[in-house]
Amino acid sequence: MTKCAHIEEKLSAYLEGFVTAEEKGLIEEHLTTCERCSAALSDLKKTQEVLRNLEEVEPPPWFTQKVMARVREESVSRKGILERLFYPFHIKIPIEAMATCLVVVLAFYMYKTTGHEMKTLNEPQERPTVISKEIPQKRYEKAPSTAWVATEKPGVTLRADREMETEKRSTVLPESPAGTGMALKDEKPMQKTADAAIGMLRKEGSIAPSAGSAANDIQKQKTLRLAREARGPSYAIQPQQIGVTVHASDVQAAAAEAESQLRLFGAHNITKESREGSEIFVAEMPGQKVKGFFDALKTMGDVKGKDIPSKPSEEYLVIRIEITGNP
Amino acid sequence: MSHKMGENNLAPTDDDAEFVSRCQRGETEAFKTLVERHQKKMLNIAYRMIGDYDDACEVVQESFLSAYRAIKRFRGEAKFSTWLTGITVNHAKNRLKQIQSRSHHEVVSIDDPVETESGRMAFDPPAREAPIIEQLEQKEIQAKVQECINGLDNEYREVLVLRDIEGFSYDEIHDILKIPDGTVKSRLFRARDALKDCLKKVIGDL
DSSP states (O other), X not given: OHHHHHHHHHHHHHHHTOSOHXXXXXXHHHHHHOHHHHHHHHHHXXXXXXXXXXXXXXXXXXXXXXXXXXXXXXXXXXXXXXXXXXXXXXXXXXXXXXXXXXXXXXXXXXXXXXXXXXXXHHGGGTHHHHHHHHSOTHHHHHOOOOOOOOOSOHHHHHHHHHHHHHHHHHHHSTTOOOTTSOOHHHHHHHHHHHHHHHHHHHHHHHHOTTOOOHHHHHHHHHHHHHHHHHHOXXXXXXXXXXEEEEEESSHHHHHHHHHHHHHHTTOEEEEEEEETTEEEEEEEEEHHHHHHHHHHHHTTSEEEESOOOSSOOSSEEEEEEEEEEOO | OOOOTTOOOSOOHHHHHHHHHHHHTTOTTHHHHHHHHHHHHHHHHHHHHHOOHHHHHHHHHHHHXXXXXXXXXXXXXSOHHHHHHHHHHHHHHHHHHHHHHHHTOOOOOTTSOOEETTEEOOOOOOOSSSOHHHHSOHHHHHHHHHHHHHTSOHHHHHHHXXXXXXXXXXXXXXXXXXXXXXXXXXXXXXXXXXXXXXXXXXXXXX
């Protein structure tokens, strides 16, 4: 019996081939003589067969959905606390995104408007002295009485303001000839009115530098017109301004080239301003050189301008060159 | 009926790896494929270990959820199916312990009469004329086999289920249970002997 019990213990290992050759020989020898152990081996084989043939159970039809519902729940609850604070409900996301975009756009628009306004308003304070030093006075004597065309643009309006101030200085200079037919003494009361008007404009600019409204611009233009009228017809003598736009592929390179060309063609009082990817030059140039200069500009890109003079003249002209990218 | 012994019924590793890495990247829906692919095998393992279909369903659900939670830590040292099986077996063992402690269930000795839902099973001697295995309804045999499996100690039960029912290799069983190969074999051979004896008692002549 002891031997049978020992053999029976080894039968499973024997079936799987996990016995040594010696054990195998002993087991096989015993099996030929022992009916009980042979039956045990047979039962073991049948047991394994029964186990192998057990029917598989099928998962219930809802199983995957149920597991996935819990998995999704889990993945949502795992999201960070910050995320949950900012987006407590999914429905809010588009509203929040739109509101954020609106705020950003408004802020950018306001910055653009007021920033530009402040920049242009601050400029006149330092400019007049430069102009009075550099501009030869005689050009004002000869300047035709072309009316200054003030546009709606605040920059242009304020430039008009600057020019008027220059005029004011030139008229009070002792050597300035009264070629325009009006005596200096007669101007004085009107001069005062004009000065008051300019002062008013300045004051307005300093008080509300951020006000970039159209209403404000209109007010300024009114004041300017008042100032001009007060000064009388002699102050309508203004240098002619010519505006051109150059569409160049490389704005910076074209700007550098334009600047050197300006100097080459004897331009005075060159100012440069960068604005929204454009470079704007304002300079004064003898009339007879303007055409040559414009021809030079054409080599840089597509030149568009309304006021290119057909006849060369000796007068100094104010030219405004805007260099911008290709449209 | 299916023949599973010695076969590898697992889905190809590469396919699983793709879905596993998608889950690891946060693609929750990729887990659905893994559930669909492995739910049946996991359910059968849990069912054979626990012996109750509803409990097995719950255990497998929990196992999948645990696997999902831990999937970022899965580094692919073993196959995903092996890793998932380990999780399922652990959950099934825990559930078994709960059931056993709740019902103060006594582990059935192989020599004890078998308890069934309809009462104590008759311990009649097998009739010699015709093998009972052919006469009994297949379903009844299946139930009796499961009862015998339920009577095994937990550590015998798991190796028997994994090797003889689900057909895992010894290496895979070693990876799943984290026990030495020798221990797996000795437990398995004892489990087979015990089951054989139980089946002889409840069914009669095999």
